[in-house]
Amino acid sequence: MSLDPAYLEYPKRDRGMDHEHYPYSSLFDRKPLEWSDGKKLLIWPVISLEYFPMVPNDDPFRAPGHMQTAYPDYRHYTAREYGTRIGVYRLLGAFEKVGAKVSVATNSVIAERYPQLVEDIVSAGHEIIAHSTDMNGTIASGMAESDEKALIEGSLTSLQKTTGIRPRGWLSIARSQSFNTAKLLADAGVDYMCDWVNDELPYTFQTDAGAIINIPLNHELSDRQIINVQQQSVDSYAQQMTDAADWLLAEAGQHGGRMLPMHLTPYIMGLPYRISGFEKLIAGFAERDDVGFARGETILDSWKAQQ
């Protein structure tokens, strides 16, 4: 038994990354950032607004949270709808109480189906990030480039039509991309994407269609990961976010402004028995002079101005 000799050849084994998208860079070697109003840490809340069609699509993959039983899967369809009817309003209410403007990663189909909801979001000063069309709009390699291009453009165009604003940011479902995604996003004029989780500040990501900024939306600190996957309580989630904030604030004193992504799912965090714990968490953040809340585009513009 032996392997193809090519398996022991390493054509990209050289200085830097094994791709051309970004050079190596240590977070601790960069010019310290300064956020406005003397803030040392910006919390970046991102609420995912998801519409799950009753018939799931497995091509290229089935989205996390999608239908599971034989048709009709009323339990999952309606439990996800709970998020868009009730949970999201609990989250928006929680952020209103502390005066926070947040990002909302929105399936364009949500805006088409529930115009009142997106009107409430946009008029309150929150930011809409494009989040595909609906939860059947997953992306991975193997997808035809023309199909992916149409999916991205369809989401952006629809959200522009329904909200009056072309989204500046993009979040892929499950942060899953093909080798074409970043290029197609840059080509569509998207300013930033949230899919790559390799950093804790924005950085420039090169594509064949020019540069796009990646703002890392930490997947480990999402309510989905901590509460659904790891089966932790909301109190544990709050402790983990508090520990993260404390650590980053201490680091900010030496290395400059930091950001803490807070990725939220209405049908997970917006439940009656969880929301009070969540409200307590963000009230605690709001009380701290050196902590602020920011939308993705606000972080992007502040970061860009300092490059």
Add this chain to the structure above:
Amino acid sequence: MSEAQKTDPGLYDYLPYRSRPKIEWPEGKTCAVWIAPNLEFYELDPAVNPHRKSWPKPHPDVVGYSHRDHANRVSHWRMAEMMTKHGFPGSVSLSVALCDHIPEVVEDANQRGWEFFSHGIYNTRYSYGMDEAQERAIIEDSIATVERATGQRIKGWLAPALTHTPRTLDLLAEYGMDYTCDLYHDDQPTDVKVKSGQLTAIPYSLEVNDHYGFFIYNMSPREYADTLIRQYDRLAEEGGQSGTVMCIPLHSYLIGQPHRIGPFEAVLEHIAADGRAWITKAGDIVDAFRKQTGGAS
């Protein structure tokens, strides 16, 4: 039955925990504690091994790849500073191609006085299916690459992504390596049966590996810290009978996340303050063990 499919792989003789000869660590310490940071490089679009997929998703597996890239850009630096602050050296499980791709991280570890052992070329290239010449090639590559980058001769091995062949341990001994981190049968070092030379299995750990803690057992950062403290307390107590070994295997992209590194500090504070810990490197533990037990059993 072929050599590769024996029921008992013949690695060592059974040795019950009771009534063992006493292993003594320096200065009367009861538990040798070593930290094994995995400094790795994963490929975005690796060649395919017919026996194991590199990534669960089609390439590019953006979350899988970029999560691990967090190690080199962000979390290595946090983890390394924390270890140095509390007087813990690292014994590095190294994807040796990291020396070529991101020498900054390897140089940092070397300057901190850490020891290196090989964890293969990349953590996306596996030993499964290799013939002997191919396996020799990755061992020789590892020795040469680490020597060139750090001046250190590697003394140990943790198979890339824990992928072995039945000949791996014999080859490691033949190349003069002292230890393997691939066997999980004991809380004390064991000499492994090899065709030539001497090879010691040093206790590494999957059970208290941060990957298991966070992705198999789904612990919160504070639960994981508590787990490590309990593991240490028990091993330090039992080590009074005969010295034990505790390894803390880490991946900075896990332990160096902002919600985890703070709680982890309590572990290092606890062990450093306890007084029973011999805080050291893998090679020193193997040397001390061999001085007491002699040649290969």
